[in-house]
Structure formats: C-alpha cells, structure tokens
Amino acid sequence: MPVLEVNHLHKTFGAVTAVEDISFSVEAGEIFTIIGPNGAGKTTTLEMIEGLQTPDRGSVAFGSLDWKRNADQIKMTIGVQPQSGALFDLLSVEENLDLFASFYPKATPTATVLEMINMTDQRNKHVKKLSGGQRQRLAIGLAMINDPTVIFLDEPTTGLDPQARRNIWDIILKLKGLGKTTILTTHYMEEAEKLSDRVCIVDQGKIVSLDTPAALIDRLTKEREVRLSLMDGEKAAEVTEQMALLHPAVVRANREGPTLKIWTTQPEETLYDLFGFTKDRGFRVEQISIREMSLEDVFIAFTGKEWRD
Numbered sequence: 001m002p003v004l005e006v007n008h009l010h011k012t013f014g015a016v017t018a019v020e021d022i023s024f025s026v027e028a029g030e031i032f033t034i035i036g037p038n039g040a041g042k043t044t045t046l047e048m049i050e051g052l053q054t055p056d057r058g059s060v061a062f063g064s065l066d067w068k069r070n071a072d073q074i075k076m077t078i079g080v081q082p083q084s085g086a087l088f089d090l091l092s093v094e095e096n097l098d099l100f101a102s103f104y105p106k107a108t109p110t111a112t113v114l115e116m117i118n119m120t121d122q123r124n125k126h127v128k129k130l131s132g133g134q135r136q137r138l139a140i141g142l143a144m145i146n147d148p149t150v151i152f153l154d155e156p157t158t159g160l161d162p163q164a165r166r167n168i169w170d171i172i173l174k175l176k177g178l179g180k181t182t183i184l185t186t187h188y189m190e191e192a193e194k195l196s197d198r199v200c201i202v203d204q205g206k207i208v209s210l211d212t213p214a215a216l217i218d219r220l221t222k223e224r225e226v227r228l229s230l231m232d233g234e235k236a237a238e239v240t241e242q243m244a245l246l247h248p249a250v251v252r253a254n255r256e257g258p259t260l261k262i263w264t265t266q267p268e269e270t271l272y273d274l275f276g277f278t279k280d281r282g283f284r285v286e287q288i289s290i291r292e293m294s295l296e297d298v299f300i301a302f303t304g305k306e307w308r309d
C-alpha cells in the first residue's frame with residue numbers, strides 16, 4: 001500500500017490556476033521528487049499534501065488517514081521542513097531542536113538529530129550566526145524531530161553552493177537508509193537525477209511526466225552520443241566517419257577536425273565495430289567517450305522549454 005496517495009488535486013488563486021489535476025502515489029522508502037520551473041505549482045502541491053492549504057478539489061491520503069478525519073495522526077506521521085524564516089534566530093541549534101521536540105509527545109533525541117544533520121559541533125551556535133547551508137540542515141533536522149515516516153523538503157538546496165548542496169544530499173540519502181520516505185521539490189535537474197527513485201516533472205500546474213530518472217531518459221530516446229578522437233588527423237577521422245555512417249545503428253554523425261561525434265542506438269556495438277575498422281586501417285584512437293542523455297534533455301523534450309536553474 002502506498003504511504004501517500006494524491007488524487008486529482010486542483011487549486012486556483014483568483015484567475016491563476018496553480019495546480020490542475022495532479023495525481024500520484026508514493027511508496028514507502030522512496031525519494032520522490034517534484035521538479036519544475038518557477039511558478040509550476042510545486043509548493044502549492046506540497047502545501048496541500050502537508051495540510052497547509054486546502055485543495056479546491058481532490059484528495060490526499062496517508063495510508064488510511066486523511067486530513068478531514070485524521071489530522072492529528074497525520075501530523076505525528078509526517079515531518080515538514082519549516083521555512084528558513086521560522087527558525088528562532090536568538091536560540092542555539094540545540095535549543096531550536098529542543099523547542100520543536102517539545103511540541104510532540106514522542107520525539108527523536110536531539111543528539112541523534114544533531115548527528116544526522118552533521119551539526120553536533122555547532123549545537124551551541126546561535127541560528128543567526130549559521131551559514132545558509134547550516135540553516136537548511138537545521139530545518140531538515142526540525143522536520144525529523146518527531147521521527148516521521150514521510151518527510152517533506154521544499155527546495156532544501158536552492159541558493160546553496162555546490163558543497164553545501166552535497167551535504168544536504170548526504171542527509172537525504174541517510175534518511176533513505178533509515179527507510180524514511182522523502183518528498184522533495186527542487187529546481188536542480190542534477191539533484192533530481194542523483195537522488196530520486198522517481199521524478200515528477202510539473203509544468204503549469206500539470207504533470208508532464210512521471211517515472212524513474214533512467215526510464216524518463218530511456219523513454220525519450222535510446223540514442224547516445226559517442227565521441228572519438230583520432231591521433232592520425234582529419235583524413236583518418238573523415239574515413240572513419242564515412243564508415244560509421246554505413247553502420248545500421250548510427251543515426252547521424254559530425255566531425256570537427258580529428259574528433260568525430262556519432263549518434264547511435266547501440267553504442268557498445270557501434271564502438272566495437274569502429275574499433276575493428278580503425279585497427280584494420282592502423283588509425284590510433286586517442287580519446288573516447290559515450291555521453292548519456294540527462295534529465296535536462298528530457299525536460300526540454302517534454303516541455304519544449306530550456307531549463308534554467
């Protein structure tokens with residue numbers, strides 16, 4: 001049974017349709033990511049699921065629990081990362097955790113949470129002195145304080161530098177290791193691709209596509225770009241290009257000086273045959289790479305829009 005089921009959610013604000021018929025379900029232990037451009041409806045969707053906004057239509061169920069009948073039980077089951085402004089600046093990291101823990105009948109020991117978010121050494125630091133990344137880590141710690149089974153993180157890495165983002169990824173993966181379910185929103189494709197079991201691409205309030213990152217990429221195309229650099233100059237590359245174009249799996253090719261780019265539906269086979277050819281001719285291969293399609297390529301294909309972080 002899914003831990004979360006979202007059915008036909010709708011939400012409008014005046015003339016703006018923020019969410020239009022969003023449905024999905026999330027299994028226990030998954031990292032489920034909602035990704036989309038600014039204004040796509042990610043936060044509104046998340047807030048309806050978290051019980052912070054009431055949908056105009058549609059339903060949200062956590063197992064057999066729903067917001068109308070079981071609000072108190074749901075609040076014990078889920079953890080919501082507070083907005084960074086909801087932290088108490090004049091209290092220390094530990095005091096913030098203790099304060100949030102006091103809201104619940106059963107809380108995870110503060111020391112455990114501090115260790116999970118890698119902030120044991122900063123536990124006595126005042127929140128106003130924390131960096132952006134540390135504030136976000138504390139916010140995730142606060143979402144964990146009631147030992148929830150489902151954790152909601154709304155853009156936990158937006159605006160952070162690459163190292164701080166990676167530190168947050170480590171925490172999210174640790175949560176997965178503990179068997180927690182995480183629902184994440186992000187602007188960053190790379191993050192969605194690295195962390196998620198499944199990705200839901202949202203645009204203009206609707207789901208454009210939903211699947212595992214690998215399946216989304218696969219569904220788009222089986223083509224891979226193979227790059228081959230030859231040590232024997234342009235002429236050797238030209239002959240190799242002509243040969244490559246005769247291969248049944250090769251869709252197209254182009255050449256810049258001694259470097260060949262070949263798009264093929266069977267990269268391993270194409271490479272094997274090309275190596276046979278270059279060896280026969282005595283051409284030496286200097287460099288070789290196979291480029292995978294990225295989730296970014298998928299987004300552009302499904303929405304027709306360029307992706308901007």
Ligand SMILES: Nc1ncnc2c1ncn2[C@@H]1O[C@H](COP(=O)(O)OP(=O)(O)OP(=O)(O)O)[C@@H](O)[C@H]1O
Nearest residue numbers: 013016017018036037038039040041042043044045
């Ligand atoms: N309280 C509100 N009142 C009016 N319009 C709103 C409100 N909340 C959201 N909207 C509008 O609904 C649409 C979806 O907003 P939402 O914040 O859910 O998108 P998002 O995908 O989370 O965007 P971002 O990545 O910028 O946070 C936007 O057009 C937004 O302006």
